[in-house]
Amino acid sequence: MKKPASAPDRVVLALLPLLLIGILAAPAFAQQPVASQLKLTDRPNDDGSALLLTFDLTGWDETTRVRTEVEVDGEWLPSLMFPQLITPVPTKGGSPEYFGWHAADPEQRVLVVDRYIFIQDPTAEELAENPDAVPQPQPVYLEAANTYHVRLMVLHGGVESYYDAGSMKTDEQWFNVAATNNLVMCVIFAAIIMGFIMAARRNPNLFIRRINGLEAVDEAIGRATEMGKPVLQVNGLDPLSTLSTIAAVNILGRVARRVANYDSELLVPCFDPVVMTVSQEVVKNAYLEAGRPDAYREENIYFVTDQQFSYVASVCGIMMREKPAANFLLGYFYAESLLLAETGFTTGAIQIAGTDALAQLPFFITTCDYTLIGEELYAASAYLSREPMLLGSLKGQDIGKGFVMLMILLGTILATIGVYLTTGNWNWLVEMLTPLM
Amino acid sequence: MNFIRRQLPVVIAFCFGVALWAQYYIPSRASNEALETFTGSWxxxxxxxxxxxxxxxxxHHHWTKIRLKRAGFGYSIVTLTCFAIVVLVGWFPIQWPGFAAVTIADGSFFDWIFLNVFVPLDATMFSLLAFFIASAAFRAFRARSFEATALLIAGCIVMLGRVPLGELIAIPGTNLSMTSIAGWLLNNPNTAAYRGILLGVILSQVAISLRILFGIERTYMGGGD
Structure with missing residues (x-):
């Protein structure tokens, strides 16, 4: 007859399965990563819409995932639907915009906490439209001047571990300290340029190097006049908020005045209606100042379309039918640059192009007679007008460029020396000159 | 009147220019909202x-061409007719035979016109680029001078280096292939020139911004010098 188990034996038997589970699960728990040094801070230089969580994590591998969670009304809501891999999470050393160039504990990881996600049930209207509507995740962004309680979740081998990071109040700033170097450089350049503009008032005889493309403007308009053909100007495809478009419209004013003086015809098909409106006003005033308001024809400065290749088709059609003797392709261009310039080339027109779209420059250089490269486009208005104050700003700009070149040279030398110096003490100058934002 | 035409635009340009410049350095929520209002709503x-x-x-432009029967006025008739059809189809919810009774949604007549007329025409114009690149490259690569010859050689190396065959074309006795030489050309001389131009452009943009802010450059307002 089998002896009945005693009370202590029954307790051991009952705990045996738990013990077995514990033994089997022990390796998994033993390998769990451990987070420490958790610190929750306000994100600097922002509008108070985020916190930063920094932490040390040991024992992780490529499969380890992390995410932050925010406590809302006693419930922990995740910042991300799915935890992210730890490997791409930046370190403090790799985030100088938050921690400067010499962060303490540079290997600590940094997570930005700027939202939490809650699952929103479908509304009555949504259910009426679609009875199968399911709850949807909705992000809620953190707000300034609120205190948030945050924790870190570490997921490894299917096991979740939680670490409380404490609470922190979000705070908005009124000055972006990380952009101080930018502000200082901006003020220095502005002072240099304004200084030269003032100097140009006293001494208007400033030397500006010859720019062949701009010297050819008169020649091109004169040729068009002799041939009895119109002059065509395209102001690029960008809106008026782009500086190269403003530069192109400035040149249009100069070109229009010469066209008015020579009694030629000017065609300006526009891609943007705002640019068209401004172009009409600029050309109208140019004709007025040239004493030829009667020669101004508003229907020649017109809106075509705001679709890229439809616009190209239209302008190429004008080139083929009207055969303008001079084409000015100025402003910002995209893939249409070569289509326009190559069509103009086949019609035998003198072509002067100017753009700061670096990818399009080779196409213009290949197909146009003259190309204004980058800064020459911006210098054109001053160059054509010979206005001393505008020329003064060009001089100031050149000095600024010389200053930047000197800084680049100095920075290159110091960075090179810094590579060979184990202390790296020279890096401070390089870091000072490197914009953070 | 002169103040409204000449001084007021300069004052407005100055105020908004300085405000948007300052906004870059102010990260607060009010500052961001002001920018969104300006760039978004306004x-x-x-x-x-x-x-x-x-x-x-x-x-007006096309109508004038048709009215005066200028050269190519037939194209203007086509343009205005197509414009009228598309506006009619897109604006009024007419039940067109074989199409949904909606204005511009999927399955509408407007949608059919967009997909079967506009998109192929647009793609046709874009595809012309391949032929134009070939003719432009032919002119650029004619070795008439030292610069053109250098361009021709560099262009051939980069073209070969960007295709899988370039990896197989190597200089014997070295680990240099067309791909690595092309990479060096793109990353060093090309990038240096690129950045040089970019630097000039950025400084010029600062200068032209200042000229506009302080009303020194007023041509864009139609005001001349």
Whole structure:
């Protein structure tokens, strides 16, 4: 007859399965990563819409995932639907915009906490439209001047571990300290340029190097006049908020005045209606100042379309039918640059192009007679007008460029020396000159 | 009157220019909201109004061509007719035979016109680029001078280096292939020139911004010097 188990034996038997589970699960728990040094801070230089969580994590591998969670009304809501891999999470050393160039504990990881996600049930209207509507995740962004309680979740081998990071109040700033170097450089350049503009008032005889493309403007308009053909100007495809478009419209004013003086015809098909409106006003005033308001024809400065290749088709059609003797392709261009310039080339027109779209420059250089490269486009208005104050700003700009070149040279030398110096003490100058934002 | 035409635009340009410049350094929420209001709402309203002007301008231009029977006025008839059809189809919810009774949604007549007329025409114009690149490259690569020859050689190396075959074309006795030489050309001389131009452009943009802010450059307002 089998002896009945005693009370202590029954307790051991009952705990045996738990013990077995514990033994089997022990390796998994033993390998769990451990987070420490958790610190929750306000994100600097922002509008108070985020916190930063920094932490040390040991024992992780490529499969380890992390995410932050925010406590809302006693419930922990995740910042991300799915935890992210730890490997791409930046370190403090790799985030100088938050921690400067010499962060303490540079290997600590940094997570930005700027939202939490809650699952929103479908509304009555949504259910009426679609009875199968399911709850949807909705992000809620953190707000300034609120205190948030945050924790870190570490997921490894299917096991979740939680670490409380404490609470922190979000705070908005009124000055972006990380952009101080930018502000200082901006003020220095502005002072240099304004200084030269003032100097140009006293001494208007400033030397500006010859720019062949701009010297050819008169020649091109004169040729068009002799041939009895119109002059065509395209102001690029960008809106008026782009500086190269403003530069192109400035040149249009100069070109229009010469066209008015020579009694030629000017065609300006526009891609943007705002640019068209401004172009009409600029050309109208140019004709007025040239004493030829009667020669101004508003229907020649017109809106075509705001679709890229439809616009190209239209302008190429004008080139083929009207055969303008001079084409000015100025402003910002995209893939249409070569289509326009190559069509103009086949019609035998003198072509002067100017753009700061670096990818399009080779196409213009290949197909146009003259190309204004980058800064020459911006210098054109001053160059054509010979206005001393505008020329003064060009001089100031050149000095600024010389200053930047000197800084680049100095920075290159110091960075090179810094590579060979184990202390790296020279890096401070390089870091000072490197914009953070 | 002179103040409204000449000074007031300069004052407005100065105030808004300085405000937007300062906004870059102010990260607060009020600052960001002000920028969104300006670039979002105001810009959309302005663009909407300008679009009406643009459409009227295009109609005026083509109508004038047709009325005066200028060269190529037939194209203007086609343009205005197509414009009228698309507006009619897109604006009025007419039940077109074989299409959904909606204006511009999927399955509408408007949608059919967009997919079967506009998209192929657009793609045709874009595809012309391949032929234009070939003819432009032919002219650029004619070895008439030292510079053109250097361009020809560099262009051939980069073209070969960007295709899988380039990896197989190597200089014997070295680990240099067309791909690595092309990479060096793109990353060093090309990038140096690229950045040089970019530096000039950025400084020029600072200068032209200052000229506009302080009213020194007023041509864009139609005011001349």
């Amino acid at each position: 810009a959309i309203i302005l663009a909407g109004c300008a679009l009406i002007l643009g459409i009227l301008s295009a109609i």
